[in-house]
Amino acid sequence: MSWLKAFTAPVVSALLFAGAFPPFNLWWLAWLWALPLLWLLWCGEKRRSIWFGFRHGWLAGFLAFTATLWWVGHVSVPGMLALCAYLALYPAIWSGFAAALQPRTPAQGFVASLALAMLWCGLEWARSTLLTGFPWNAAAVPLVEMPGLRSLAVYCGVIGLSVLTFFFMTGIAASWILRGHRNARGRAVLMAIILATPAVLTLVTWQKTPQPSGQLEVMLVQPNVSMKDKMDEMQNGPRYDDLLRLTVEGYQRARIKPEMIVWPESAIPFLFHERLHDEPLNMILKMGPLTLITGADDIAADDAGTNSWDLSNCVAMLREDRVNFVIHGKVHLVPFGEYIPLRKQLPFLEDMLGHLIPTDFTPGKSLEPLKMDGLKPEVVPLVCFEDTIADLARRFVRDVPQILVNVTNDNWFHESPESAIHALNARWRCVELQRPMVRSANTGVTCVIDTEGRMTSEMKPFTRGVLYASVPLFPGGITFYATHGDVIPIGAGIAGLLLALAVLVTRRSEP
Secondary structure, X not given: OOHHHHHHHHHHHHHHHHHOOOOOOOHHHHHOXXXXXXXXXXXXXXXXXXXXXXXXXXXXXXXXHHHHHHHHHHOOHHHHHHHHHHHOHHHHHHHHHHHXXXXXXXXXXXXXXXXXXXXXXXXXXXXXOHHHOOOOOOOOHHHHHOHHHHOOHHHHHHHHOHHHHHHHHHHHHHHHHOOOOOOHHHHHHHHHHHHHHHHHHHHHOOOXXXXXXXXXXXXXXXXXXXXXXXXOHHHHHHHHHHHHHHHHHHHHHOOOOOOEEEOOOOOEOOOOOOXXXXXXXXXXXXXXXXXXXXXXXXXXXXXXXXXXEEEEEXXXXXXXXXXXXXXXXXXXXXXXXXXXXXXXXXXXXXXXXXOOOOOOOOOOOXXXXXXXXXXXXXXXXXXXXXXXXXXXXXXXXXXXXXXXEEEEXXXXXXXXXXXXXXXXXXXXXXXXXXXXXXXXXXXXOOEEEOOOOOEEEEOOOOOOEEEEEEXXXXXXOOOHHHHHOOHHHHHHHHHHHHHHHHHHHHHOOOO
16 A cells, blocks of 8 residues: 555545534534545455554544644644644544454444444543543534434433444445445445434434523623733723723613623633722623623632632622622633643743743632522533533533523634634533523624524624623423433443454454
């Protein structure tokens, strides 16, 4: 096999993978992208080695993640390359097993397809968990556009859906490789199972949309502050004044007065507890009976009488008066974005990144939703990228009316597809947990997402303004995924690994 031929398949797979995500949004490619890589691994009479599969799978993964995460380079190009190199290890492991499981018969094709589909699911769960986890861009994320299929997510989450996409792709590849096999009936049965499984599971698990029990009028504010102004302390006062002016003007223009106003992450440019906020925040709260939710940094003494202070990335909820508030510290911090791991133990990291991250944030510990008298739904607070972390969001769910609220600032990545990719990943939280979401982003995507994962209202990114929306509220209820989390992907991963190992042990005795 020529070097060019071996290089082309991973490149094509990576391009197809990227095409399923913004800005291209060709979501149906999520059912096809691995086929070129599988063709490379399974073509020919001789089985490929595990190392052959590993290195070509790593190349495909590195190119795929680079093509969808290149915008991380706006913060650090070496960091982006290191992240993509690490993430590529997971498809590399899968590809190594795939090479070794090349089928020779329709029965082997079915077993290999099932084992590899479950193994990929387990590896995606591992990627979302290990080393603080990075769940972005799971293989099934683009399939939020498929109404029937996404209903499965209330049981298995978006990660669990990859079992179907990979069962389909590996089954198609096996059927193609075995097209000349003498057992024509076996090949036909294999194809029938591969094609029918997604449809049957979708029909069996189809969810009827519950009827709303009320609605909440919201106003989401998108100030569109540039990163240059946000990092310039001299602009703190002017941008705060602009935020207040934008909010007051938006409220006055509203035909239906909002019950909730949401500002984005770190919208308040000074620490939340400072007294200078008393007058401006009371001005907003006195416009009407409303709740204000805002992102803000805050500090609190560890112990009374000490000089030790913790800085937290918070979301605060206020009602009626400045002194009547609840505040929540962000739980899942972004390494190298909100803190430097091993900062004291590895001084060179401080030298490299200390000017970008002068002080480490301290993670919050509470997993309680925010609630206040006068506001019907409880609020699930998700700060920044927390709306992409399913296992965190589900821990806030209670059997009462709730709404997911995400405050974020994606301006670090400028006018790249990052904000659209962030929103695409976040839409699955609404499906998995059956809770609507409102997102207020500094530069976008500011939007409302319903329990089907559909954006029902959206504001154009990188514009200044407000978005009005009526958000349906539901009585409550807790989905299987909210209760049990990733138990299905974990179980599938373990079962896939054991099945793959059993096949490999059995094949050692083959001639």
